[in-house]
Amino acid sequence: MPEMTSKTATGREAPATGDVPAARRGWTLVLAGMGAFLCSLDVVVVATALPVLRTHLGASLSxxxxxxxxxxxxxxxxxxxxxxxxxxxxxxxxxxxGLAVFTAASAACALAGGAGALIAARVVEGAGAALLLPLTLTLISDVFPVEKRGAAIGLWGGITGLGVAGGPVLGGAITDGLAWQWIFWINVPVGLVMIPLSATLLRESRGPRPHLDLPGQVLAGLGMFALTWAPVRAPSAGWDSPEVAGALAAGAVLVVLFLLWERRAAHPMLPLAYFRLRAFSSANAVIFLQAVSLLGSLFMITQLFQIGLGDSPLETGLRLLVWTGMPMIAAPLSGALADRVGPRPLMAGGMVLQAAGFGWLAVVTSPDVGYGTLVGPLVLAGVGTGMIFATTAGAATAAVPAGDVGVAAGTNTALRELGGVFGIAILAAVFAHKGGYASPESFVDGFKPALWVASGVAAAGIIAALCVPAKAGVAVPETAPPRASVTPRP
Structure with missing residues (x-):
């Protein structure tokens, strides 16, 4: 793939990635990595504080x-x-x-005097995260050349994994040692430092489309909302309820309308031609299936430690580090290796390890299981997770023109979040059908089939991973959108 020079906000051509100073690359990796860390941390950090929130705010289960x-x-x-x-x-x-919105919303969460105010602030915080996370990959890809991008994205994956790994531990420690409000207050000084640094040290760049695709954004947003609303409501309303079935149907219709609109839009927000690229479509399929398996398992395994083993929230977070901490090690190594061998063997190998780890966990779990018995499968699954974190984003972004890295990153991240929502709902439904919370024995009765489902979904991801081209970076089809602000470098 030839190196590109992109136009900046002033209309001047920005330096090619190979001409970017090493210091700017370093700062970009740090600042983008911290943004990814904050976003991933706040997905899980609240979980260990839920009992305290119920008591302090008088919150219901809903x-x-x-x-x-x-x-x-x-x-x-x-x-x-x-x-x-x-x-x-x-x-x-x-x-x-996005940093400013996320920081302000975090302060609003900490100041919330009731459950309603906290939920409203969490919506705004999620909106700020949606501005941040996809752009972290775009900013990194903008300053690192293709031959070094895998290693950089691998480090990004490790930092993201740190947020996931540290969330349960940090949430438990803060809740036990300080107060639940500090789960959100810790974001504020970090955000206030990052805002001026990002404004001065990051390189500005834009994508190739000069106009916003407003109809496409409305259809995509409403479609994603309906498709995520359905699994969120399914555990309480039931998968066969009119509400859930209607949301799924509405989401499907909106997605079809979105795709039809994107085919005729002059400046589509998601060029459908990219889905004909094996690297792009296969990498997105892998991340969706991996998230279904991973987030659903996280939902079940954290409860296993507290209900089955009798651990406290903090003890659960610490013991889970053998699983959630593995991506911090495996992702950077896998990202660097992907630059040499390509993403396919690492993606496929990661899905194999994740499927094997969850299957192993389903086999050995019993009401009187000891922690030592669980360490092996958790480590195995965690290494596989790190291998996938590092390679799916790199493969998806390398498959498209340099100006559309943001589109690729946003699609990849959106599918990961959607997969996580579906994963929790699906595994919770399997658990409820086979077991319950009446006793440790009843919990394990539901836990084991739920983990088998997680293993099976990860195994399906192996097939998708094997469809990825051997080397990252695939020629863009002729139907790709015009690159108004990106020109080939001679």
Missing amino acids: DLEWTINAYNLAFACLMLTGSALGDRFGRRRIYVT
Whole structure:
């Protein structure tokens, strides 16, 4: 893939990635990595504080669910819009805006005096995260040449994994040692430092489309909302309820309308021609299936430790580090290796390890299981997760023109969030059908088939991974959108 020079917000051509100073690359990796860390941390950090929130705010079970789901809904539904805004108005500008929204909303969460105020603030926080996370990959790809991008994205994957790994531990420690409000207050000083640094040290760039695809953004946002609303409501309303069935049907119709519109739009927010690229479509299929398996398992395994083993929230977070901490090690190594061997063997190998780890966990779990018995399958699954984190995003973004990295990153991240929502709902439904919370024995009766489903979904991801081309970077089809602000470098 030839190196590109992109026009900046002032209309001047920005330096090619090979001409970007090493210091700017370093700062970009740090600042984008911190943005990814904050976004991933706040997906899970609230989980260990739920019992305290119920007591302190007088929250109902439904309220507690929405303190997590409100963030995830806004996050997933606005992901593509965040990428599109960055391409149109400047990625650095929108990234800084996202930081400001996320920081202000975190303060509002900490100051919330009731469950309703907390949920509303979490919606705004999720919207800020939707501006941040897809642009983290875009900013990194903008300053690193293709031959070094895999290693950079691998480090990004490790930092993202740190947020997932540290969430349960940090949430438990803060809740036990300080107060639940500090789960959100810790974001504020970090955001206030990052805003001026990002505004001055990140390179500005834009995407190739000069106009926003407003109808496409509305259809995509509403479609994502309906498709995420259905699994969020399914555990309480039932999969066969009119509400859930109607949301799924509405989501499917809206997605079809979105695709029909994108085929005729002059400046589509998601060029459908990219789905004819094996690297792009296969990598997105892998991340969706991996998220279904991973997030659904996380939902079940955290409860296993507390209900089955009798651990406290903090003890659960610490013991889970053998699983959730593995991506911090495996992702950077896999990203660097992907530059040499290509993403396919690492993606396929990662899905094999994740499927094997969850299957192994389903086999050995019993009401009197010891922690030592669980370490092996958790480590195995965690290594596989890190291998996938590092390679799916790199493969998807390398498959499209340099100006459309934001589109690729937003699509990849949106599908990951959507997969996570579906994963929790599907595994919760399997658990409820086979077991319950009446006793440790009843819990394990539901846990084992749920983990078998997670293993099977990961195994399906192996097939998708094997469809990825041997080497990253595939020629863009002739029907790709015009690259108004990106020109080939001689």
